[in-house]
Amino acid sequence: MATPSSGEGGDEDKALEDELAELRKAKEEIVERARPLSEELATVAQREDKCRSKLHRLMTQKKQQQEGESWTVVKSDVHAPELSEIVDSGHATECEVNRVQFENVELNQQALDEAAKQSKAKSEKIAELEKELNETRQRLSAVHEQLTVAEQVTAATQQRVLQESDNSEQLQLDLAPDQPAECTGLAVSFKSV
Numbered sequence: 001m002a003t004p005s006s007g008e009g010g011d012e013d014k015a016l017e018d019e020l021a022e023l024r025k026a027k028e029e030i031v032e033r034a035r036p037l038s039e040e041l042a043t044v045a046q047r048e049d050k051c052r053s054k055l056h057r058l059m060t061q062k063k064q065q066q067e068g069e070s071w072t073v074v075k076s077d078v079h080a081p082e083l084s085e086i087v088d089s090g091h092a093t094e095c096e097v098n099r100v101q102f103e104n105v106e107l108n109q110q111a112l113d114e115a116a117k118q119s120k121a122k123s124e125k126i127a128e129l130e131k132e133l134n135e136t137r138q139r140l141s142a143v144h145e146q147l148t149v150a151e152q153v154t155a156a157t158q159q160r161v162l163q164e165s166d167n168s169e170q171l172q173l174d175l176a177p178d179q180p181a182e183c184t185g186l187a188v189s190f191k192s193v
Helices: 006-066 076-178
Strands: none
Touching (some): 006 076
16 A cells, blocks of 8 residues: 655645634634524514414404404403513524524534544554554565575575585596596595685
């Protein structure tokens, strides 16, 4: 497995870190821009609830009048405190939902940041292990080369010894006819220096 040189890997790491920082900043800006929209949305939702309540009340009154019931319309200010409590409760709920949504966004950001840190740590560990593996392979290759050279030297030495041995036997044969017949028990050996 090929690994980039330390310069290239460092540049790539730096570029990725810079890009992550830019993305985090962009998310934060979006969350900040969304806050006023969320508050405005809560205000619109509150107004919508008020209108819906008023419309429902008016439709109920019309329905009762059409059915011929003798229903006395109670002034709206009598029910206003109850309606106001309901609207306030709805508004509070809406605000709580918005707050929880923002907390969720922030927690998601924290989770993403943590995952990025863990991913970076794992990537660094993998790069470190790959570097160690490459160094081990290089050492193994160097040992293999030394072994090959040693084998070649041994083979050359054995060949030289064999050649010298052949030369020694030839020399003995060449010298043997010059010696008298009674000295046949004499052996001559030559050592190479």
